[in-house]
Amino acid sequence: xxxxxxxxxxxxxxxxxxxxxxxxxxxxxxxxxxxxxxxxxxxxxxxxxxxxxxxxxxxxxxxxxxxxxxxxxxxxxxxxxxxxxxxxxxxxxxxxxxxxxxxxxxxxxxxxxxxxxxxxxxxxxxxxxxxxxxxxxxxxxxxxxxxxxxxxxxxxxxxxxxxxxxxxxxxxxxxxxxxxxxxxxxxxxxxxxxxxxxxxxxxxxxxxxxxxxxxxxxxxxxxxxxxxxxxxxxx
Amino acid sequence: xxxxxxxxxxxxxxxxxxxxxxxxxxxxxxxxxxxxxxxxxxxxxxxxxxxxxxxxxxxxxxxxxxxxxxxxxxxxxxxxxxxxxxxxxxxxxxxxxxxxxxxxxxxxxxxxxxxxxxxxxxxxxxxxxxxxxxxxxxxxxxxxxxxxxxxxxxxxxxxxxxxxxxxxxxxxxxxxxxxxxxxxxxxxxxxxxxxxxxxxxxxxxxxxxxxxxxxxxxxxxxxxxxxxxxxxxxxxxxxxxxxxxxxxxxxxxxxxxxxxxxxxxxxxxxxxxxxxxxxxxxxxxxxxxxxxxxxxxxxxxxxxxxxxxxxxxxxxxxxxxxxxxxxxxxxxxxxxxxxxxxxxxxxxxxxxxxxxxxxxxxxxxxxxxxxxxxxxxxxxxxxxxxxxxxxxxxxxxxxxxxxxxxxxxxxxxxxxxxxxxxxxxxxxxxxxxxxxxxxxxxxxxxxxxxxxxxxxxxxxxxxxxxxxxxxxxxxxxxxxxxxxxxxxxx
Ligand code: SF4
Ligand code: SF4
Ligand code: FES
Ligand SMILES: [Fe+2]
Numbered sequence: 035x036x037x038x039x040x041x042x043x044x045x046x047x048x049x050x051x052x053x054x055x056x057x058x059x060x061x062x063x064x065x066x067x068x069x070x071x072x073x074x075x076x077x078x079x080x081x082x083x084x085x086x087x088x089x090x091x092x093x094x095x096x097x098x099x100x101x102x103x104x105x106x107x108x109x110x111x112x113x114x115x116x117x118x119x120x121x122x123x124x125x126x127x128x129x130x131x132x133x134x135x136x137x138x139x140x141x142x143x144x145x146x147x148x149x150x151x152x153x154x155x156x157x158x159x160x161x162x163x164x165x166x167x168x169x170x171x172x173x174x175x176x177x178x179x180x181x182x183x184x185x186x187x188x189x190x191x192x193x194x195x196x197x198x199x200x201x202x203x204x205x206x207x208x209x210x211x212x213x214x215x216x217x218x219x220x221x222x223x224x225x226x227x228x229x230x231x232x233x234x235x236x237x238x239x240x241x242x243x244x245x246x247x248x249x250x251x252x253x254x255x256x257x258x259x260x261x262x263x264x265x266x267x268x269x
Numbered sequence: 270x271x272x273x274x275x276x277x278x279x280x281x282x283x284x285x286x287x288x289x290x291x292x293x294x295x296x297x298x299x300x301x302x303x304x305x306x307x308x309x310x311x312x313x314x315x316x317x318x319x320x321x322x323x324x325x326x327x328x329x330x331x332x333x334x335x336x337x338x339x340x341x342x343x344x345x346x347x348x349x350x351x352x353x354x355x356x357x358x359x360x361x362x363x364x365x366x367x368x369x370x371x372x373x374x375x376x377x378x379x380x381x382x383x384x385x386x387x388x389x390x391x392x393x394x395x396x397x398x399x400x401x402x403x404x405x406x407x408x409x410x411x412x413x414x415x416x417x418x419x420x421x422x423x424x425x426x427x428x429x430x431x432x433x434x435x436x437x438x439x440x441x442x443x444x445x446x447x448x449x450x451x452x453x454x455x456x457x458x459x460x461x462x463x464x465x466x467x468x469x470x471x472x473x474x475x476x477x478x479x480x481x482x483x484x485x486x487x488x489x490x491x492x493x494x495x496x497x498x499x500x501x502x503x504x505x506x507x508x509x510x511x512x513x514x515x516x517x518x519x520x521x522x523x524x525x526x527x528x529x530x531x532x533x534x535x536x537x538x539x540x541x542x543x544x545x546x547x548x549x550x551x552x553x554x555x556x557x558x559x560x561x562x563x564x565x566x567x568x569x570x571x572x573x574x575x576x577x578x579x580x581x582x583x584x585x586x587x588x589x590x591x592x593x594x595x596x597x598x599x600x601x602x603x604x605x606x607x608x609x610x611x612x613x614x615x616x617x618x619x620x621x622x623x624x625x626x627x628x629x630x631x632x633x634x635x636x637x638x639x640x641x642x643x644x645x646x647x648x649x650x651x652x653x654x655x656x657x658x659x660x661x662x663x664x665x666x667x668x669x670x671x672x673x674x675x676x677x678x679x680x681x682x683x684x685x686x687x688x689x690x691x692x693x694x695x696x697x698x699x700x701x702x703x704x705x706x707x708x709x710x711x712x713x714x715x716x717x718x719x720x721x722x723x724x725x726x727x728x729x730x731x732x733x734x735x736x737x738x739x740x741x742x743x744x745x746x747x748x749x750x751x752x753x754x755x756x757x758x759x
Contacts, residue, residue: 132325132329132439133322133325133326133329135321135322135325165317165676167319167674167675167676168674173319173674173675175319238319240319240675243321243444243445244321244325244441244444244449245444245449246449247435247441247442247449247450248434248435248436248440248441249435250450
């Protein structure tokens with residue numbers, strides 16, 4: 035069933051129960067997002083998709099459409115808040131884009147561009163994180179993990195459905211972990227999917243490297259905004 | 270009363286170091302040293318990184334010769350994944366030629382920068398000219414037409430680099446076993462034919478020829494100075510092909526003496542069997558030498574002068590450079606040329622040589638072929654690799670080891686400026702004795718002569734110390750009591 039909602043003053047017919055973020059993109063309104071993947075259950079971990087719904091700030095991927103919604107997206111304080119949330123992600127880890135093979139196809143970097151981030155206004159934390167290269171096909175470059183939990187939820191052992199990735203500890207001690215035994219059973223296709231699903235250069239396919247020339251990388255061909263508005267983020 | 274000189278910084282060289290000159294009571298030079306006071310960071314920093322990141326990270330040692338570092342690393346990675354020269358595997362034609370194209374373009378670009386921005390003003394205005402004039406700005410005033418051409422040449426070099434590596438600086442093109450892109454017809458034609466604001470290939474060659482004329486003219490007018498300034502002996506070292514001619518990308522390392530006899534020739538993978546590195550407490554830069562000959566006799570010179578000394582000839586496919594090289598060889602009648610300022614002659618020849626090599630490559634249809642990577646499997650993995658190329662400043666070596674998981678455990682870099690350490694020190698000493706010794710007053714021109722000597726090597730001290738960031742260089746003169754007598758920092 036449909037209902038009328040407003041986004042930034044614009045009246046929109048929307049299907050009740052549909053994720054607000056999808057309704058927005060279907061109506062050509064881009065809300066920056068990081069952990070959300072259209073068509074998959076929402077994770078709600080990054081909060082980058084924050085908007086104001088009837089006066090309350092909410093992550094738009096977590097909110098299903100209901101009657102009487104009045105939504106603000108482009109209000110200056112919200113724009114700045116989303117940018118700040120992206121900046122937080124940068125200062126929380128250790129990101130060195132120039133030598134990162136995900137550069138040009140990294141969602142964090144792409145959303146950094148979309149939100150107009152130039153530098154982080156917060157102090158860098160420079161966390162000390164180890165790398166994990168014990169599994170045969172996957173290299174975990176933990177410095178770049180943003181704890182979105184995509185890998186945890188969506189990459190599972192194909193036989194048993196068991197989780198292959200998990201997050202240990204909390205807060206500043208959190209760490210992405212990999213079950214090496216299960217990981218070594220992954221098919222090349224699944225390895226590729228894991229590397230693709232990771233929005234940053236944390237899950238790395240050991241055979242991939244810098245295989246795409248500059249100028250031909252995913253977000254250099256088509257921006258993340260355009261992709262999301264088309265509803266086809268990966269084409 | 271004795272005195273000691275320090276020049277600080279030796280300007281207009283890449284990086285930062287320090288020269289000290291010790292005088293005795295009669296103001297004669299008793300000691301002169303080039304110190305490099307910076308810590309080696311990159312070799313340690315890269316440990317723990319995935320092996321395929323090495324050529325990406327390590328090229329950031331330098332803002333000038335990054336393509337050399339990138340390719341040297343790429344060759345080491347070819348070895349490591351088991352499809353490199355260490356296993357006797359030849360690179361596929363397309364990736365090899367694409368890599369060479371990037372390499373020659375950088376050589377052109379780097380030499381043009383060193384030659385016109387740093388050296389030509391020196392030649393045109395003389396060592397005694399005031400520093401405000403003796404630089405590229407002085408050149409703008411004296412010969413704006415020339416400067417316009419230089420700017421266009423550099424731009425062309427940058428565009429050629431960008432075509433291969435995707436960016437003017439610190440791009441990406443090589444991956445283990447090959448490259449990630451070939452050169453399209455449109456890209457090729459743009460470089461060959463030029464466009465609005467971009468020279469054509471033939472204009473590049475034309476300008477390169479003019480560069481050589483500038484040297485000839487300067488030489489004609491200043492023959493005595495050019496021929497006697499820091500005539501210092503050293504063995505000469507270069508990569509050579511099977512015919513004993515320089516190959517900037519690949520070959521054996523050949524070392525020749527004053528009579529151009531071959532002293533040693535080696536597969537560069539065996540470098541460590543032949544070379545040792547001495548250290549001195551007064552410099553972070555090491556002093557490599559041939560074990561068999563010892564520290565003094567076994568030190569080598571690398572770079573343009575060394576290469577033109579070692580190489581027998583250039584190919585008939587680079588006729589202009591070939592002719593220029595013959596003129597160079599005739600000048601010393603078959604002997605090696607040890608005249609430091611002739612390095613600039615050699616550099617001008619190599620600008621022309623690279624331009625001709627680039628033209629040949631651009632006309633090679635292999636650049637458009639699709640076979641870009643030599644396939645390799647886990648079974649081929651060797652975990653160790655050595656890459657050597659002739660960087661603009663001379664022979665460059667990268668050596669890595671990684672464990673089974675692909676984690677870099679060891680990295681050693683031997684760069685051209687380090688190879689030249691001993692001969693640069695000899696040069697500093699020679700110039701100091703000749704220009705400063707026995708004088709009561711130290712003039713700007715005398716101090717500058719020291720810099721001219723060092724600059725002939727176009728040293729890259731940020732490469733040599735693998736330091737992150739830039740460092741300036743400084744010249745001081747000390748008297749016999751160890752008191753600072755003169756210091757230079759511009
Ligand atoms: S993961 Fe993304 S943001 Fe982080 S270093 Fe790599 S490219 Fe940059
Ligand atoms: S590894 Fe990648 S996908 Fe997994 S939580 Fe970290 S950032 Fe997200
Ligand atoms: S995209 Fe909505 S919380 Fe991450
Ligand atoms: Fe350098």
